[in-house]
Amino acid sequence: MPSFGFVSALLVFWQSVVSFIESYFAPTSKFSVNDIPDLTGRVVIVTGGNTGIGKETVKALLCKNAKVYLAARSEDRAKAAIEDLKQTTGKEAIFLKLDLSSLKSVKTAAEDFLKNESELHILFNNAGVMWPPSDQLTVDGYDMTWGTNVLGPFYFTKLLLPALFKASVPENKSRVVNTSSAGSIAGLSYSGSGLNFATFKDSPVRRKYGTQVLYTQSKLGNVVFAQEFARRFGDKIISTALHPGVIRSELARTVADLEGPRLQFFARLVLYPTSQGALTQLWAGTSPEGADLNGEYLVPWARVGKPRSNDPSLGKELWNWLEEQVANT
Ligand SMILES: *[C@@H]1O[C@H](CO)[C@@H](O)[C@H](O)[C@H]1NC(C)=O
Numbered sequence: 001m002p003s004f005g006f007v008s009a010l011l012v013f014w015q016s017v018v019s020f021i022e023s024y025f026a027p028t029s030k031f032s033v034n035d036i037p038d039l040t041g042r043v044v045i046v047t048g049g050n051t052g053i054g055k056e057t058v059k060a061l062l063c064k065n066a067k068v069y070l071a072a073r074s075e076d077r078a079k080a081a082i083e084d085l086k087q088t089t090g091k092e093a094i095f096l097k098l099d100l101s102s103l104k105s106v107k108t109a110a111e112d113f114l115k116n117e118s119e120l121h122i123l124f125n126n127a128g129v130m131w132p133p134s135d136q137l138t139v140d141g142y143d144m145t146w147g148t149n150v151l152g153p154f155y156f157t158k159l160l161l162p163a164l165f166k167a168s169v170p171e172n173k174s175r176v177v178n179t180s181s182a183g184s185i186a187g188l189s190y191s192g193s194g195l196n197f198a199t200f201k202d203s204p205v206r207r208k209y210g211t212q213v214l215y216t217q218s219k220l221g222n223v224v225f226a227q228e229f230a231r232r233f234g235d236k237i238i239s240t241a242l243h244p245g246v247i248r249s250e251l252a253r254t255v256a257d258l259e260g261p262r263l264q265f266f267a268r269l270v271l272y273p274t275s276q277g278a279l280t281q282l283w284a285g286t287s288p289e290g291a292d293l294n295g296e297y298l299v300p301w302a303r304v305g306k307p308r309s310n311d312p313s314l315g316k317e318l319w320n321w322l323e324e325q326v327a328n329t
């Protein structure tokens with residue numbers, strides 16, 4: 001009998017193919033970076049802003065005069081990106097040190113930010129890891145994918161809630177934009193395996209999961225969470241989750257398979273550039289229409305999609321689990 005890991009990997013593969021085809025042939029975007037309103041006086045954080053679609057997002061925001069905090073793990077890489085963006089936009093983003101795989105680092109980052117700013121208008125939860133080796137755990141003992149893509153962003157968002165609330169006015173609510181499946185090569189979709197709470201930390205069942213399944217699960221976690229967040233805070237904060245499209249991205253760095261020259265060639269041929277990948281999240285975060293998108297799942301390019309899941313009881317269960325993890329930090 002084939003193992004669970006094998007069957008679910010096949011399922012994930014099949015969903016990837018379908019989702020890839022759907023987003024590859026998505027209609028042309030009606031929204032472009034020129035449609036972003038002036039953002040003078042707006043304070044924004046972009047996690048993973050040093051590379052890929054995060055960097056493109058920072059660039060577009062700087063061009064529209066936002067005050068942008070570029071949150072990243074590596075100071076060197078962040079500073080290089082800030083310098084590079086200064087050359088192209090004439091504006092300077094601010095470095096915020098953040099390692100989403102460590103709860104301690106998340107807390108320090110939020111404190112650093114809150115020392116200097118009392119208001120946060122837009123939070124782009126853009127950073128994520130794709131397929132790290134499945135034996136990797138975070139410093140806090142969580143599955144690396146789950147810890148970095150779900151628990152870390154949850155804690156970061158939670159700590160920043162006071163600033164999001166403070167910035168929010170009825171005619172201009174603050175926004176949290178969750179890039180689910182950041183830069184996904186395959187555009188994995190979410191209906192498959194559901195959430196298995198026993199795999200969020202190391203366990204025998206986690207070790208049976210393939211790294212792709214763990215990734216897909218973390219991305220489902222993002223969507224479930226965004227929906228729960230929308231139910232809880234929708235009167236004050238607009239929350240969306242989105243699939244950015246099939247994008248060439250640095251995330252592929254973690255996908256060993258893509259290192260072969262033939263696959264590199266394939267990627268350049270069929271995948272959209274990162275500037276295109278930033279469009280849907282910029283639409284959600286800055287456009288006037290974005291104000292009406294609370295709880296929606298967005299798909300390329302700048303459109304409302306059908307969520308693969310919307311189960312309030314799962315949302316609540318996940319929320320409670322996440323709260324428990326950070327209760328004593
Ligand atoms: C709302 O925010 C946009 C930028 O996102 C800004 O251009 C506009 O002036 C703001 N409107 C109000 C009423 O604050």
Ligand SMILES: *[C@@H]1O[C@H](CO)[C@@H](O)[C@H](O)[C@H]1NC(C)=O
Pocket residue numbers: 094095096112113115116
């Ligand atoms: C906060 O402001 C201080 C003083 O201007 C500065 O040294 C520090 O780098 C700032 N921190 C962040 C995260 O912006």
Ligand SMILES: *[C@@H]1O[C@H](CO)[C@@H](O)[C@H](O)[C@H]1NC(C)=O
Pocket residue numbers: 125149150151152153154155157158176177178221222223225226227229230239240
């Ligand atoms: C985005 O997703 C992360 C992880 O699921 C979650 O912790 C965070 O609070 C979410 N934000 C919103 C507004 O949904």
